[in-house]
Amino acid sequence: MTLRQAQGPHRQAQGPGDTTLSKSQRAYRWIKERIASQEFTPGYRLVLGTIAGELDMSVVPVREAIRQLEAEGLVMFERNVGARVSMVDDSQYRFSMQSLSILEGAATALSARALTADDIRRARAVNDLMVETLDHFDPRAFTALNQEFHAILFERCANPRMLELVRAEWARLGHLRDSTFSFVPGRAAESVREHENILRLIETGAPLGEIEKASRRHRSATLDAYMIHEHPDEALGLPAF
Numbered sequence: 001m002t003l004r005q006a007q008g009p010h011r012q013a014q015g016p017g018d019t020t021l022s023k024s025q026r027a028y029r030w031i032k033e034r035i036a037s038q039e040f041t042p043g044y045r046l047v048l049g050t051i052a053g054e055l056d057m058s059v060v061p062v063r064e065a066i067r068q069l070e071a072e073g074l075v076m077f078e079r080n081v082g083a084r085v086s087m088v089d090d091s092q093y094r095f096s097m098q099s100l101s102i103l104e105g106a107a108t109a110l111s112a113r114a115l116t117a118d119d120i121r122r123a124r125a126v127n128d129l130m131v132e133t134l135d136h137f138d139p140r141a142f143t144a145l146n147q148e149f150h151a152i153l154f155e156r157c158a159n160p161r162m163l164e165l166v167r168a169e170w171a172r173l174g175h176l177r178d179s180t181f182s183f184v185p186g187r188a189a190e191s192v193r194e195h196e197n198i199l200r201l202i203e204t205g206a207p208l209g210e211i212e213k214a215s216r217r218h219r220s221a222t223l224d225a226y227m228i229h230e231h232p233d234e235a236l237g238l239p240a241f
Contacts, residue, residue: 023061028068030055035074035085043139043182046075046083084182087230093173097223100169105216107154107162108198109208114156120203123152127195134189139181142188149195153202153215180222187225194218 021029031051034040046066048059055062066083069075076086087093126149133142147170157163181188198218201211227234 023055023057024064024068027051027055027057027062027065031065031069032074035069040085041140041182042085042087044085045081046085048083090230094223094227096169096172097219097226100166100173101216101219101223103162103166103169104150104154104219105212107157107159107166108150108215109212110159110162111154111156112202112208112211114158115153115202119152119156120199123149124196124199126152127192127199130188130192130195134192137181137185137188139185142181146191153198180226184222184225184229187222190225191218191222194221 031040031046040046048062048066052059052062066075070077070083074086075083077083126145130142130145130149133145154166155163157166194214195218198211198214201214
């Protein structure tokens with residue numbers, strides 16, 4: 001579903017031409033615009049009371065608006081969580097994660113022998129920061145650190161074409177990448193442990209095949225966690241990368 005026609009995040013909730021809109025229509029438009037602009041990213045929790053306060057209305061029209069957005073597939077409800085922004089173009093996310101598991105695993109292995117002691121220290125420092133965020137988890141901040149960690153490990157790959165492909169897949173994930181840990185926050189703690197394992201393999205001069213395999217499985221595990229959470233009927237059908 002495309003939202004290109006929607007306005008950006010700074011548009012007022014009710015402009016001069018909107019005086020005939022009902023409150024639920026105003027809430028619907030306001031929320032939809034913020035989903036389109038990625039101000040409300042996939043996995044973002046929609047708190048009815050907060051939105052109602054922002055729009056100076058009761059929660060009733062906000063609830064009606066969210067039901068309409070749910071019918072359009074832009075919002076989903078989860079027990080004990082409430083309304084959240086749905087994943088957008090779910091299949092493309094899966095394709096990119098599958099591709100990245102192979103490409104990044106290879107690039108990390110090809111980079112391993114060129115990494116310096118300083119590179120390893122920097123990567124471990126980033127991973128330590130990721131551990132610190134777990135108590136007060138912020139999916140977007142965690143993801144930014146995650147990308148920094150992996151970039152340190154694969155950027156010394158001597159194959160420029162491989163690097164180009166890895167960077168392209170990271171870019172293609174777009175805002176969907178930010179949502180991964182929102183949907184499966186429990187995956188974050190596992191991820192930092194796997195990071196440490198990859199670092200140890202590189203430090204000890206493990207065979208490149210082992211480094212590649214650990215890096216590839218690390219990326220695939222995040223996709224597996226997402227699939228089990230969002231598409232349990234399809235999870236077992238994933239290729240065993």
